[in-house]
Amino acid sequence: MYDAQWRDWKPFVSPNDPCPPIRVKWYIVPPNQYIHFQPMNLPQFTLEEALQRGTLWPALFSPYPSRRMAKGGKANG
Amino acid sequence: MWIYEKKLQYPVRVSKCDPRMARYLVEQYGGADGELSAALRYLNQRYSIPDKVIGLLTDIGTEEFAHLEMIATMIYKLTKDATPEQLEAAGLGANFVNHDGGMFYNNAAGMPWTAAYIATKGDPIADLYEDIAAEEKARTTYQWLIDFTDDVDIQDSLKFLREREIVHSLRFKEAVEMLKADREQKKVY
Numbered sequence: 001m002y003d004a005q006w007r008d009w010k011p012f013v014s015p016n017d018p019c020p021p022i023r024v025k026w027y028i029v030p031p032n033q034y035i036h037f038q039p040m041n042l043p044q045f046t047l048e049e050a051l052q053r054g055t056l057w058p059a060l061f062s063p064y065p066s067r068r069m070a071k072g073g074k075a076n077g
Numbered sequence: 078m079w080i081y082e083k084k085l086q087y088p089v090r091v092s093k094c095d096p097r098m099a100r101y102l103v104e105q106y107g108g109a110d111g112e113l114s115a116a117l118r119y120l121n122q123r124y125s126i127p128d129k130v131i132g133l134l135t136d137i138g139t140e141e142f143a144h145l146e147m148i149a150t151m152i153y154k155l156t157k158d159a160t161p162e163q164l165e166a167a168g169l170g171a172n173f174v175n176h177d178g179g180m181f182y183n184n185a186a187g188m189p190w191t192a193a194y195i196a197t198k199g200d201p202i203a204d205l206y207e208d209i210a211a212e213e214k215a216r217t218t219y220q221w222l223i224d225f226t227d228d229v230d231i232q233d234s235l236k237f238l239r240e241r242e243i244v245h246s247l248r249f250k251e252a253v254e255m256l257k258a259d260r261e262q263k264k265v266y
Binding site: 025033 | 127128129200201202253256257259
């Protein structure tokens with residue numbers, strides 16, 4: 001579900017580039033971009049989970065895996 | 078690579094001898110939300126933004142230089158025939174001592190332009206929001222400048238520039254929508 005927050009694009013790659021190309025780059029579009037005024041009565045995390053995640057509402061949650069992580073992270077390329 | 082047309086984007090007429098106004102117009106020349114900041118901000122952000130919106134930043138950044146020329150023309154016309162005494166009376170004494178009739182990139186309070194006025198985060202959403210905010214701040218500055226002169230010809234040019242900020246802001250917002258798109262699209266990796 002949260003994976004849908006990621007977008008990819010393919011930068012121009014020149015045959016004359018000095019380094020091996022990164023063919024796909026990623027950026028994240030967090031959910032606040034789609035909620036212009038938060039509606040009432042959205043589903044909620046448990047309080048313990050909310051404290052840990054930083055928001056009470058799953059609809060606002062945006063995970064950010066480190067790009068340094070090999071697996072599961074959004075390393076460029 | 079640029080092609081230069083030796084004319085202004087919109088005519089600049091100054092019908093009132095008012096060096097005082099030059100002192101305030103310089104806010105849009107070398108101020109934080111001025112045209113130099115705008116041009117350099119957009120033309121610099123181009124490199125790390127998705128291809129879909131590079132052209133928009135190129136076009137708007139280029140247009141900002143055309144606006145910079147218009148502001149420069151206004152300031153030049155207002156100061157070129159002023160005596161040192163008139164400049165001092167207009168609050169431009171310090172400017173005269175440093176630059177005589179030369180143009181310089183500082184804001185209305187005399188602070189020199191700094192690259193700290195512009196930002197690039199490398200994140201396309203963050204960068205475009207910076208641009209939208211910059212356009213709204215420039216629009217506002219134009220409003221206060223229009224409020225500050227009764228020269229209808231300067232007002233006319235400033236109103237054109239103010240309108241361009243409104244258009245640019247909308248184009249940047251459209252760019253955000255373009256980069257937000259394809260959320261519903263099913264992706265298979």
